[in-house]
């Protein structure tokens with residue numbers, strides 16, 4: 001692999017990376033909004049002594065993901081293989097679950113989940129560093 005070839009490949013990847021950047025900017029803005037809303041919910045629960053974790057609410061939201069997951073993303077999703085759809089649904093549900101549990105930990109002023117996730121991600125990044133895709 002020459003340096004020139006790699007430089008060209010990185011150049012070819014730029015449009016996709018720009019699209020990702022645009023999506024990330026929108027996501028971050030929405031996540032900041034979500035965080036602020038959770039602080040308001042926290043305030044209300046403190047005043048009313050309402051339990052923080054609402055399992056039924058979370059279960060309903062996770063079930064909704066399955067119903068609407070197909071509407072997210074590109075048209076190719078319609079014809080995507082079952083395994084691909086399952087992976088996407090799992091991904092979306094995990095992200096939502098993580099968001100909800102992080103908001104519960106924020107409301108409880110507990111940093112355990114944050115520390116645990118940070119350690120897990122550092123471990124993952126160390127394992128992933130330098131790996132390439134070898135299967136189709």
Ligand SMILES: C=C(O[C@@H]1C=C(C(=O)O)C=C[C@H]1O)C(=O)O
Nearest residue numbers: 041052053054057058099100103
């Ligand atoms: C935000 C709330 O607190 C918790 C967090 C939720 C979330 O982040 O979506 C949902 C339910 C609760 O377990 C809430 O009760 O609405």
